[in-house]
Amino acid sequence: MFNKTAIAASVIMMSITTAQAQDTYRIGITQNNVGVDSYQTTYESAFEAAAEKAGNVDIVVLDAGGDVARQIGQVRNLIQQQMDAIIIWPTNGQAVIPAIRQAHNAGIPVIVTNSKIAEAGLEFISAFSGPDNVQQGISSAEMMCDALGGEGKVVQISGQPGYTTALERATGFEKRLPEVCPDVELVETQPGNWNRERAQRVMEDFLTKYDQIDGVYSGDDNMGVGALNAAKGAGRADEIIFIGATNFAVGYDAIERGEYYGSIYQSPVDDAEAALQTALDVLAGKELPKMNFFETPKITAENLEEFDRPVF
Amino acid sequence: MASADQPKSGLPGVKLSKAGVMSFLSAQGILIFFLLGMLAFSLFSEQFLSQSNIMTVIRQASIIGIIAIGVTVVIIGGNLDLSVGSMLSFSTVLVVDLHDKIGPTNAILLMFAFTLMIGAVNGFLIGFLRLNSLIVTLAMLSAIQGLVLIYSGGQNVDIADQEGTWFAFFGRGYLGGIAVPILLFGLLAIVVQIVMSRTGYGRRIFAVGGNPMAAVYSGIRKNWCVFSTYLISAFCVACAALVLGSRVMGSQNNVGQGYELLVLAGIILGGTSLLGGAGSIWKTVIGVLMLGFIQNGLLLMGYPYYTQWIVTWVIIILAVWLDLANKRKSLFTTHS
Numbered sequence: 220m221f222n223k224t225a226i227a228a229s230v231i232m233m234s235i236t237t238a239q240a241q242d243t244y245r246i247g248i249t250q251n252n253v254g255v256d257s258y259q260t261t262y263e264s265a266f267e268a269a270a271e272k273a274g275n276v277d278i279v280v281l282d283a284g285g286d287v288a289r290q291i292g293q294v295r296n297l298i299q300q301q302m303d304a305i306i307i308w309p310t311n312g313q314a315v316i317p318a319i320r321q322a323h324n325a326g327i328p329v330i331v332t333n334s335k336i337a338e339a340g341l342e343f344i345s346a347f348s349g350p351d352n353v354q355q356g357i358s359s360a361e362m363m364c365d366a367l368g369g370e371g372k373v374v375q376i377s378g379q380p381g382y383t384t385a386l387e388r389a390t391g392f393e394k395r396l397p398e399v400c401p402d403v404e405l406v407e408t409q410p411g412n413w414n415r416e417r418a419q420r421v422m423e424d425f426l427t428k429y430d431q432i433d434g435v436y437s438g439d440d441n442m443g444v445g446a447l448n449a450a451k452g453a454g455r456a457d458e459i460i461f462i463g464a465t466n467f468a469v470g471y472d473a474i475e476r477g478e479y480y481g482s483i484y485q486s487p488v489d490d491a492e493a494a495l496q497t498a499l500d501v502l503a504g505k506e507l508p509k510m511n512f513f514e515t516p517k518i519t520a521e522n523l524e525e526f527d528r529p530v531f
Numbered sequence: 532m533a534s535a536d537q538p539k540s541g542l543p544g545v546k547l548s549k550a551g552v553m554s555f556l557s558a559q560g561i562l563i564f565f566l567l568g569m570l571a572f573s574l575f576s577e578q579f580l581s582q583s584n585i586m587t588v589i590r591q592a593s594i595i596g597i598i599a600i601g602v603t604v605v606i607i608g609g610n611l612d613l614s615v616g617s618m619l620s621f622s623t624v625l626v627v628d629l630h631d632k633i634g635p636t637n638a639i640l641l642m643f644a645f646t647l648m649i650g651a652v653n654g655f656l657i658g659f660l661r662l663n664s665l666i667v668t669l670a671m672l673s674a675i676q677g678l679v680l681i682y683s684g685g686q687n688v689d690i691a692d693q694e695g696t697w698f699a700f701f702g703r704g705y706l707g708g709i710a711v712p713i714l715l716f717g718l719l720a721i722v723v724q725i726v727m728s729r730t731g732y733g734r735r736i737f738a739v740g741g742n743p744m745a746a747v748y749s750g751i752r753k754n755w756c757v758f759s760t761y762l763i764s765a766f767c768v769a770c771a772a773l774v775l776g777s778r779v780m781g782s783q784n785n786v787g788q789g790y791e792l793l794v795l796a797g798i799i800l801g802g803t804s805l806l807g808g809a810g811s812i813w814k815t816v817i818g819v820l821m822l823g824f825i826q827n828g829l830l831l832m833g834y835p836y837y838t839q840w841i842v843t844w845v846i847i848i849l850a851v852w853l854d855l856a857n858k859r860k861s862l863f864t865t866h867s
Contacts, residue, residue: 256685380837410835416779416786417836420591424830427584428576441687441783448779452703469689469781531687 244502245277246270246495247297248306251334252285257531258487262333265491273495287314294318298325304345304498306330312383316340328501332494335383341509348497349490351512352384355464355483356391358517362481363392363434364400366460371433372404374425376411376418376446378438385410388438388464403434411442418445426453434460440470440482447478466518468529474520481519484526489513564849565821572828579831586710592823593716594771594778596816599794600716600723601767603815606798607727608760609740609807610657610664614649614671615768615794619787621679622646622772627782628688635698643769649675650765651758658757672791679784689781702778712774716816719770723763724812736760741808796843797822800850821846 253263263280270278279297283290287310297305298321305322307329309315316339322329323343333349341347363373375392378385389408396405406429411418418437425432426449435450437443443463450456456478463470466482473479493513500507518526573580598615605612622642629638653671657664690696704711727733738746739756747753776782801818803810825846826839856862 256687260685380835407833409830410837414786415781415783416775419779421830421836423587423591424827427578427581427587428831444781445779467687469687 243275243277244303244499245279245301246304246306246498246502247279247281247300247302248332248494249281249283249290249293249297249308251283251290251308251310253282261530262487262491265488266495269492269495273499276495276499283310285310287311290315291318294322298322298327302327304328304330304502306332306494306498308332309334309336312336312340316343319343328498330494330498330501332497333490344509345501346497346507346509346511348494348511348513350485350515351510352387353391354512355485355515356388356393357395358391358483358515359388359436359462359464359481360392360395361399362517362519363396363436363460363462364403366462366480367400367403367434369400370402371460372406372429372431373434373436374406374422374429374432375408376421376435376437376442377408378410378442379412380410382413385413385438392436406432411437411445413439413441415441415445415448418442419449422446422449423453426450426455432459434462437461437463439463439465440467440473440479441465443479443482444469444473447473466526466529467531471518471523471526471528474518474523477520481517483515484518484529485515486529489515562817564846565817565824568828569824572824572832576828576831579828584827584831586713588823588827589716589820590710590712591827592819593710593712594775595790595793595797595822596716596819597712597719597767597771597774598764598790599797599815599819600719600812601764602794603798603803603810603812604723604727604736604763605664605760606803606805606807607740607810608736608757609743610757610760611805612653612668612761612764613665613791614653614668614675615764616787616790616792617672617675617679618646618649618765618768619772619775619790620782620784621649621675621682621787622769623776623779623782623786624679624683624688624784626772627690627776627780628683630690630696630698630776631692635696639698639773642772643766646765646769646772647762650761650763650768653765654758654761657761658754676785676788683784685784687781687783690776693780698777699780700777701773702775702780712778715770715774719767720812720816727812732759737808793822794819796847799847800843802850802854804854 248266250263251259253259267278267280270276279300279302281293283293290310294305294307295318305327307315307319309331312335316336319329319340320343328345329343331344331347335347336344375389377389393405396403407425409421411421422435422445435443435446437446440463443461447456447461450459461479463482466484470479470482474481490513493511497507497511578584598619602612602615625645626638626642629641653668656662656667690698693699701711706714727736735746735751735756738751739753743753775786797819798815799805799818800821801814803814822843825842826836829839829842830836
């Protein structure tokens with residue numbers, strides 16, 4: 220009832236009134252590509268569970284299937300449906316900006332989740348919620364420093380060139396490592412493309428090239444396990460510290476076995492809950508920073524038990 | 532051994548005339564270029580020509596190499612197979628996923644069965660329905676990628692007990708000091724080369740690819756010949772999936788993405804013509820090893836792997852040009 224009068228008055232008015240007081244919020248989400256990996260699949264069910272738990276939210280859950288055009292259509296659809304807020308997991312950080320601007324112009328707050336959009340779009344969104352990948356790189360550098368005791372030679376296997384996540388993690392790692400451990404040398408970085416087999420090949424070549432490797436930093440655990448495979452094959456796994464990011468189940472198990480030193484725990488459940496909470500905070504009129512990062516803690520053998528084994 | 536493609540290679544034999552030397556250089560130019568490249572790499576990196584590095588490169592190249600053997604047969608038969616990359620993803624995900632569910636033996640058997648089935652579908656559409664192989668296998672490439680995603684639900688698959696399973700033999704094992712992937716690659720290369728150059732079946736494939744009309748008039752059952760080349764290609768992919776799955780002890784949905792182009796690059800580098808009716812497995816083995824050494828050499832020199840794509844492009848253009856120059860006996864066209 221309340222909502223209908225608000226619509227009748229004006230679309231812009233509506234977002235102001237809804238921000239003040241309302242029983243139930245209507246939030247629409249368009250996701251990137253559910254089903255392509257278990258992180259995204261888990262994210263969706265966690266988001267639905269979180270909405271249920273919050274109680275005062277009606278959600279419309281959409282999935283773009285990785286298709287930018289479809290996602291733009293979905294955003295327009297959600298604008299048509301007069302949602303109170305729209306959450307978007309961008310399929311492409313650039314191409315979705317016009318659709319986000321439309322929602323913004325219609326007075327609907329937009330929250331970007333998980334992956335950032337391009338600089339040009341930031342003025343049209345209310346907030347971003349997701350992991351801080353630069354911080355993840357920083358944390359990994361600190362773990363590497365601890366594990367090596369301040370000295371040694373390190374190689375890096377980074378993610379796919381051109382991916383923001385890959386770039387940010389590498390940036391954080393490369394910046395932090397010399398700060399905390401000036402005597403640890405990063406001797407070489409090669410891309411492993413988020414691909415375990417590629418990472419394994421890169422590591423085999425590193426092992427040929429360098430007689431001394433004390434640590435490997437991989438952009439995610441999937442590649443990290445590839446590096447571990449290569450080192451085991453060469454009989455040099457015992458002398459090398461392995462550190463990754465985005466803790467995968469295989470990485471979790473390897474930490475448990477003592478073969479892998481540590482990683483960064485990034486939970487799709489935390490990611491989804493943070494996105495919903497950010498949206499609710501925006502609707503409640505709270506002052507939020509533009510960038511909202513959820514916790515992605517370090518995970519090593521010491522605190523392994525505090526975390527559930529990842530589902531992916 | 533390369534008797535099968537002798538008519539097309541135009542080697543000058545023992546003539547020592549200036550034209551003969553030129554012709555020899557252009558015919559073997561790519562091999563000379565390769566050796567020069569190896570020399571250059573070894574100057575910049577002392578490990579490059581070490582035995583352990585050479586073994587590492589051949590082992591890394593063996594997955595591409597095993598697939599390339601099968602695709603070479605398809606190409607000699609006058610067709611293309613672009614579906615091998617997705618097929619590799621599918622077969623690897625399948626064998627790794629089934630390993631823990633039904634045991635290694637059953638997993639391997641089922642994986643071979645399904646992979647051969649995909650090959651049979653390709654072969655039927657191209658051999659019997661006479662559909663264009665480029666279109667059929669390109670469509671198959673995306674269809675199988677979809678199939679992998681449906682099957683796995685996007686999950687990475689892993690083998691739980693990596694140390695305990697004998698499945699490790701195919702990707703990580705050694706026999707007589709030589710890595711099993713290398714042995715498998717070598718064995719397949721020898722067997723298929725002998726089949727192609729020494730048997731009636733091999734000759735029929737060359738005939739079908741070189742002059743399909745004449746082949747049909749001389750009583751060759753072209754449909755079956757083409758069909759069989761796709762079975763061989765699928766069989767090779769299944770072998771490669773065995774090595775890849777065992778080597779990584781896990782698989783992701785896109786593990787074989789782009790392999791079809793690497794395989795083609797290796798075949799073209801080796802000098803097998805994409806037009807069909809000519810070529811040999813040996814050439815493909817050399818081409819694939821060249822690709823492997825280029826990638827490894829660049830990495831040892833500290834360049835990121837994607838510089839390899841540019842270098843490969845240059846070498847492929849050079850290879851195709853020298854091949855053409857050899858056929859028309861001149862580096863440049865004499866009239867426009």
